[in-house]
Amino acid sequence: MKSLKVIVIIVFVILIAPGRAAAGGPFGPPQPIAKEAGGLHTGIGYWFHEDKYKNGTEQVTRQNQVYSELSYGSRNGWEITARVGMSDLKLIDAFSSSTSSTATSKEDFEEHGNFFSTLGVKGFYPFNKTFGMGAFIQGTYYFSDFTDAVSGTRNGVPFSVELGVKNLWDVNFGTGFQVTVPYGIKMYIGPYVHYSELKVSSSADVAGVAFASGETTMKNKTGLGGFTGIEVPLAKGFRLNLEGQYTERLSVGAAVIYVY
Amino acid sequence: MKAFSFPVLLFVFFAAGCAHSPDPIASLAPPAAPPQVQRVLVVSDSVQIPPTPPEIPVTSETKNVDDYGDIEVPEKVSEEAQGEIADPLEPFNRAMYHFNDKLYFWVLKPVAQGYEKVVPEAARVSVSNFFTNLAFPIRFVNCLLQANFKGAAAELGRFTVNTLWGVGGFLDPASSEDINLSKQDEDFGQTLGAYGLGHGFFIVWPLLGPSSPRDTVGLVGDAFLTPSTYFSPWYAGAGTRVYDRVNDTSLKIGDYESLKEAAIDPYVAIRDAYVQYRLKKVNRKGGNTPAEDSELPRK
Numbered sequence: 001m002k003s004l005k006v007i008v009i010i011v012f013v014i015l016i017a018p019g020r021a022a023a024g025g026p027f028g029p030p031q032p033i034a035k036e037a038g039g040l041h042t043g044i045g046y047w048f049h050e051d052k053y054k055n056g057t058e059q060v061t062r063q064n065q066v067y068s069e070l071s072y073g074s075r076n077g078w079e080i081t082a083r084v085g086m087s088d089l090k091l092i093d094a095f096s097s098s099t100s101s102t103a104t105s106k107e108d109f110e111e112h113g114n115f116f117s118t119l120g121v122k123g124f125y126p127f128n129k130t131f132g133m134g135a136f137i138q139g140t141y142y143f144s145d146f147t148d149a150v151s152g153t154r155n156g157v158p159f160s161v162e163l164g165v166k167n168l169w170d171v172n173f174g175t176g177f178q179v180t181v182p183y184g185i186k187m188y189i190g191p192y193v194h195y196s197e198l199k200v201s202s203s204a205d206v207a208g209v210a211f212a213s214g215e216t217t218m219k220n221k222t223g224l225g226g227f228t229g230i231e232v233p234l235a236k237g238f239r240l241n242l243e244g245q246y247t248e249r250l251s252v253g254a255a256v257i258y259v260y
Numbered sequence: 261m262k263a264f265s266f267p268v269l270l271f272v273f274f275a276a277g278c279a280h281s282p283d284p285i286a287s288l289a290p291p292a293a294p295p296q297v298q299r300v301l302v303v304s305d306s307v308q309i310p311p312t313p314p315e316i317p318v319t320s321e322t323k324n325v326d327d328y329g330d331i332e333v334p335e336k337v338s339e340e341a342q343g344e345i346a347d348p349l350e351p352f353n354r355a356m357y358h359f360n361d362k363l364y365f366w367v368l369k370p371v372a373q374g375y376e377k378v379v380p381e382a383a384r385v386s387v388s389n390f391f392t393n394l395a396f397p398i399r400f401v402n403c404l405l406q407a408n409f410k411g412a413a414a415e416l417g418r419f420t421v422n423t424l425w426g427v428g429g430f431l432d433p434a435s436s437e438d439i440n441l442s443k444q445d446e447d448f449g450q451t452l453g454a455y456g457l458g459h460g461f462f463i464v465w466p467l468l469g470p471s472s473p474r475d476t477v478g479l480v481g482d483a484f485l486t487p488s489t490y491f492s493p494w495y496a497g498a499g500t501r502v503y504d505r506v507n508d509t510s511l512k513i514g515d516y517e518s519l520k521e522a523a524i525d526p527y528v529a530i531r532d533a534y535v536q537y538r539l540k541k542v543n544r545k546g547g548n549t550p551a552e553d554s555e556l557p558r559k
Contacts, residue, residue: 042425042433070427237438238425258425258433 025049025065025083026243026253029186029231030134030176031124032079033071033239033257043069043241045255049087051196052248053218057211059200060249062090065116069255076126083118087142089165095150099208104152109163111146130180136192137173154206162203163211170196170220174227189228192245196220222247345472345535346461356464357527363467364516372509384507386430391504392443393422393429397485402446406454411444418443445541448485449478453542462531470534 025047033041047065052058067085091109120138127133145166152159174192181187197219205213229243237259245251347353376384396419403412418434418441425433434441452474453459459472471479483489488504491497523529 040431042427042431044424068424068427237433237436256425258421260431260433260436 025067025085025118025138025140026229026241026245026255027120027136027138027172027174027176027190027192027227028081028122028241028243028255029188029229030122030136030178030190031126031132031180031186032073032075032077032122033231033241033259034073034075034079035259036075038074038077039072040260041071041257042260043071043255043257045069045085045241045253047251047253049251049253050249051251052221053196053198054221055216055218058221059094059218060092062092063087065253067116067118069118069257073122076124078121078123081118081120081122081138083120083140085116085118086113087116088112089114089146089168091163091165094163094211095148095161095209097152097208102152102154102206102208104150104209106150109146109148109150109165111148111165114142114144114146116140116142124178132178132180133175134178135173135175137171139171140169142168150209152206154208159204159206161206161209164201166199166201168196168198170194176227184233186231187229188231189226191224191226194220194223194225345459345531347531348461349463353462353464353531354527356466357530359466360464360469361520361526368506368509369513372506372513375506376510376513379510381511384510387504387507388511389422389426389432390429391507392432393419393426394487397487398448398482399444399446401485402448402451403444405448405451406446408444408446411446414441415444417441447478448481449475449538450542451481452478453538459535459538462535470530472538475538 026045045065045067047063047067049061049063049065051061053061065085065087067083069081069083071079071081073079089109089111093107094109095104096107097104118138118140120136122134122136124132124134145164146168147162147164149160149162151161172192172194174190176188176190178186178188197217199215199217200211201215202211202213225245225247227243227245229241231239231241233239234256239257239259241255241257243253243255396415400412400415400419403409403415421434421439421441422429422432425431433439435443449459449472457474459474462470462472463476464470465476468479488497488500491500519529519533520526
């Protein structure tokens with residue numbers, strides 16, 4: 001009963017928390033996905049991710065990530081996860097003009113396919129066969145820069161601006177509460193803290209276009225969020241993990257995992 | 261152009277070489293006259309001779325009986341079906357065998373032993389898994405060419421599972437008890453064999469080891485389906501194959517030595533082992549067992 005009360009409190013905290021930020025990739029269930037004595041799991045997944053950064057101006061980012069992950073851990077203990085994948089990046093309305101004298105060829109900054117890597121560690125404490133609680137920390141780093149260019153006219157004079165996004169990284173830590181229902185289905189929910197930053201550099205200063213020339217460091221707008229998910233056993237050792245992270249915007253994803 | 265000239269020359273050489281292959285049927289033909297069976301009756305006063313039983317004709321499933329219908333004549337069995345191979349190039353082959361033998365003991369084995377010392381076995385097995393997964397096109401295409409569609413589907417499944425959930429092929433979840441998709445060890449030489457092409461005569465290639473004209477043509481076909489062939493520059497592909505061989509050898513050190521020690525004439529033992537190994541592979545359809553893969557030590 002005590003554990004149930006804790007879960008209710010946490011759900012309440014999540015629902016009233018002024019979450020604004022989204023994180024890079026799913027956290028997974030608090031309980032490590034491994035055989036009893038310990039072992040590997042691998043997985044492939046897709047993650048749709050939105051976040052909002054600020055530094056003077058606010059910028060919404062959108063990403064589609066595909067990744068492969070490898071984890072090692074024991075079922076009622078700890079787990080370490082490494083993930084590599086590719087992701088695009090879209091800065092919504094980054095090139096749109098706020099003045100009528102400036103016209104641009106497109107509105108969004110967009111680049112396809114940069115590699116990223118994620119490393120995570122989690123620990124799990126089972127209250128009993130049904131309920132359990134865990135904590136995790138997970139960080140993501142993008143190995144290369146995103147770049148895109150826009151052309152347009154300012155008072156009839158043509159211009160071209162190149163925008164670069166570099167050093168995009170994030171770190172997340174939080175706790176999760178898990179309930180295991182019949183057929184081995186795990187449902188989980190929890191709060192987390194998120195920190196992310198990136199550097200935006202513009203090659204020219206064009207009035208009406210959001211980013212000024214030079215380099216600007218932007219950080220995620222709000223650092224508290226909540227996540228929930230479900231993990232369902234499939235056939236032949238495979239498992240399906242669905243997760244959502246709700247903040248100002250919703251990030252969702254799915255992964256198919258194989259347990260060795 | 262240079263890249264293609266070698267396989268073409270090889271093909272021409274072996275196409276010409278095949279003509280010298282002896283006719284295995286003719287060489288094993290039975291004698292012209294069937295052997296005569298002498299019937300001797302011993303008559304004794306003290307023994308009552310029982311009435312002669314009616315002659316029972318020989319029953320034969322193969323219908324291969326002699327002119328009198330009482331002795332079954334063995335079916336004509338080809339040299340290949342017996343697991344034998346013509347060896348008209350024996351002096352050359354023995355020279356190449358010794359060259360490969362020295363190459364193994366002086367270069368490949370020491371390098372593989374050094375590699376074995378610094379790289380843990382689990383990592384070497386993972387590398388082996390990776391190269392096996394990379395060779396998927398060879399197995400898949402040859403399953404299709406042999407109309408082994410079940411095998412082709414299994415290979416496609418293996419490649420998908422091992423690439424996506426086996427960390428790019430370094431792990432082999434497809435072979436696990438749960439998934440149980442066995443490897444279809446098919447190559448172009450086996451496909452030619454399945455089409456009825458005999459292996460011809462025995463030949464030992466420097467570096468490549470024991471082969472036959474059929475399997476040499478098969479090697480050329482397989483090279484076109486090997487991803488490392490298309491690596492640029494060429495030495496990146498060559499280096500990849502050498503590394504694969506060193507890694508593979510590090511997992512099999514001792515196999516070749518055991519075969520060599522057990523044999524009176526290691527050259528003959530390897531020739532026989534090679535022919536029987538290839539014959540078995542041509543004749544069987546379906547997945548390999550793990551033991552099957554390590555039957556023939558490769559140099």
